[in-house]
Amino acid sequence: MKKSILIIAWITGYSCGLKAQDNSQVLLNFDGQDKASIIYWEGTLESNVDNPDTTGKNTSETVAQYGRLDILEPVVVITTQGMMRANSYASHGPAAPKFKMLVYTEEAPVGSKIQLLVGDITINTYPEGFHSVYESQTTVQYEWEELEFQFVQLVPGGMTDTTNLNKISLMFAPQTTTVDVYYFDSIVGPEFDDFTSVQILAYKKIGLKQNFPNPAKNTTIIKYAVKESGHVKLSLYNMVGQEITSIANGFHTVGDYNVVFNTEGLTEGVYFYTLSIGDFRQTKKLTVLK
Incomplete structure (x- = not known):
């Protein structure tokens, strides 16, 4: 799997549109209250741009802007330290918690798919380094919307150790070669323990x-x-x-x-x-x- 952007993050709070559900927290936002550090990317990414629309669901002043490369599998990778109860997300049950994210697009077509994969940052190969796959898709243009990611499957041949799930990979419009721009903010997911600098040191x-x-x-x-x-x-x-x-x-x-x-x-x-x-x-x- 190609990795286009690497983000190492420890998130302690949030101040924007999404409300965390039970056993969940906002993993990443861009309002200066988190401790995200972007250390590698291909394409374009700005983590503190002006919000293109503060009148809707997202009133945050700053958000992230990602310009997609014309490759089939552009990825944004977010690492955490030990996401607690992440395994409970890998279920089709109606009570299963959901990963969520705020997304804003302009030229990207309605129906653009976004995939979310959970895995282990220390294993850099696919499928070995991944645990489960989730999907959502956009429904509007020129306004913020809250995407809720539905569980798709456990990754065949992937890792089964749920005690070391510390990586979230976002794939914008996979299997296409579009060069659209996506704004995103306020990613909600499982609770995790305190961040350590181990992953940053590796890179x-x-x-x-x-x-x-x-x-x-x-x-x-x-x-x-x-x-x-x-x-x-x-x-x-x-x-x-x-x-x-x-x-x-x-x-x-x-x-x-x-x-x-x-x-x-x-x-x-x-x-x-x-x-x-x-x-x-x-x-x-x-x-x-x-």
């Missing part, structure tokens, strides 16, 4: 790039950045998680690294390469063609 210490070319026939280049000196390992795994080879393994100083990796000895198929330093890791997918 500060290492930075793994997508290999090129991909798919690869003979060789491919893997680029990565080490932002804190330490022992670094770059390994290749097959689809069932078996380590095929160690591409790099040793002490690294701070800097940017390029590895020319020979794929001639691999059979055609999909592999995953993982960069790790200490307890932190990032994973990308590599496809081999013959």
Whole structure:
């Protein structure tokens, strides 16, 4: 799954339109009362723009504005620390709590789908790092509306450990290549424990790039950045998680690294390469063609 934006957040309160339900809280808003930190994105995102319409359901002064890229799966990822009772959302029952979000669109067509996936920020592959999928869609233009996300399914092949659900991924108009702009605010979801800086540190210490070319026939280049000196390992795994080879393994100083990796000895198929330093890791997918 492509990740276009990464947001690390600890939210303690809210001041805008949505009211949290039982066992829920506002996870993210942009009125200066939260502690969100945007550390990576592709496309455009502004987390404190003027509200385009303060006369309707959302009277907040500032909101987030996301400009979609023309890729099939643009993602906004929000991490929390241990969402309590998140498993109760994964139900079709009428009493199940719902994820909610305020959305405002202008040119995006009515009926634009927004998907919400819950998972674990420390597992960067799909489906392994995800637990459940929810969906909603827009019904109006040029006014704020409250979207309520309906449970779709548990992710086949995804994680089943509900004690470590700490990631929410939002996908705006998935499987399309539109470049529409979405304003969003006041995301409501499960309660979670106090935020720790572990997830932020993971992305500060290492930075793994997508290999090129991909798919690869003979060789491919893997680029990565080490932002804190330490022992670094770059390994290749097959689809069932078996380590095929160690591409790099040793002490690294701070800097940017390029590895020319020979794929001639691999059979055609999909592999995953993982960069790790200490307890932190990032994973990308590599496809081999013959």
